[in-house]
């Protein structure tokens with residue numbers, strides 16, 4: 001995948017996490033990688049995300065983007081990373097992810113606005129670089145893909161470079177009847 005696109009998509013997953021934490025401060029975060037079509041972030045939360053939440057989160061993401069937050073990289077030692085994760089209230093999964101970083105390897109934390117995350121990067125410099133995206137669906141996924149682990153609620157997001165391409169693909173899906181229903185409101189999803 002194009003390096004730049006990967007960077008934008010992954011940065012957008014931080015924006016998604018920022019927005020979710022603003023609206024659901026109790027959400028616990030796992031990881032948020034870029035994918036072939038966009039990105040996702042895995043969340044653990046007692047509240048089951050609804051279609052209305054999708055709309056609210058999408059609006060909050062747009063706000064975070066318009067705030068044009070800068071992504072700041074800090075290299076830290078393990079004890080500092082642990083402290084920063086604790087301060088964010090994100091020990092549940094992030095401490096395990098920190099333990100995955102091999103001894104001797106650099107540990108980096110990235111901050112944008114009020115949000116801080118353990119991450120190897122890279123990211124875009126400012127949130128305004130993220131343009132066209134659409135929150136698509138919520139489906140269950142297990143922490144580390146293991147069904148003995150907790151089931152999380154990942155947000156899957158379609159990300160395209162331009163708003164026009166995004167509009168085109170959404171209207172094509174609509175024509176193909178790729179409709180799914182998440183609770184009461186209708187959302188669009190298509191893996192075809």
Ligand SMILES: [Zn+2]
Nearest residue numbers: 110119120121
């Ligand atoms: Zn990151």
